[in-house]
Amino acid sequence: MAIETTPLGIVLIILVMGLVTLLTRLGGALLMAYVPLNRRVESFISAMASSVLIAIVVPMAFAGDLGARAALLATLVVMLITGRALPAIAAGLAAAAMVRQLF
Template identity: 80%
Template sequence: MTSIETTTLGILAIILVMTLVTLATRFGGAFLMARVPLSRRVESFINAMASSVLIAIVVPMAFAGDLGAKAALLTTAVIMVATGRSLPAIGAGFVAAALVRQFL
């Protein structure tokens, strides 16, 4: 197993590798999807994948997160259901987490 020293140069090397991997996956995905015809089936798959990734992030936080994380999730869900707009819901979730963590 290879390890990288946690010196300034080592940390910069890690950041560079992470940047390259991120760019490769982003551009690679766009490159591949440009060659796939968008049928209803493909569109359904993409929508399902987006939802499953979101659920994979949110569910562990709902169970293992602190009170601020739970307040953020609840607030975001309530605002999203009430308004149907994601940006205000996310903003309200950030504010709820900050307030709970500041005062509790």
């Protein structure tokens, strides 16, 4: 099944994407209404929660160019030293920009 990219079709495509995305936004809370919250479930969720971020970022380093890797490395180092997010992000962007100007 396919939708033609006519003006009406495009609106339909956008609605489909919007609806699926909305379901993912509401889905976690909808599902959890049926899962009893005990220590084990909370422990699963807390380990999973920050793992989401790691699972986004690590493949980014593998897929990205040298600049992307420099950016993540710089953010990591500054974050471990200072513990402050904005300087760490700024260092990451600066590192990517520098590496890309040089190579």
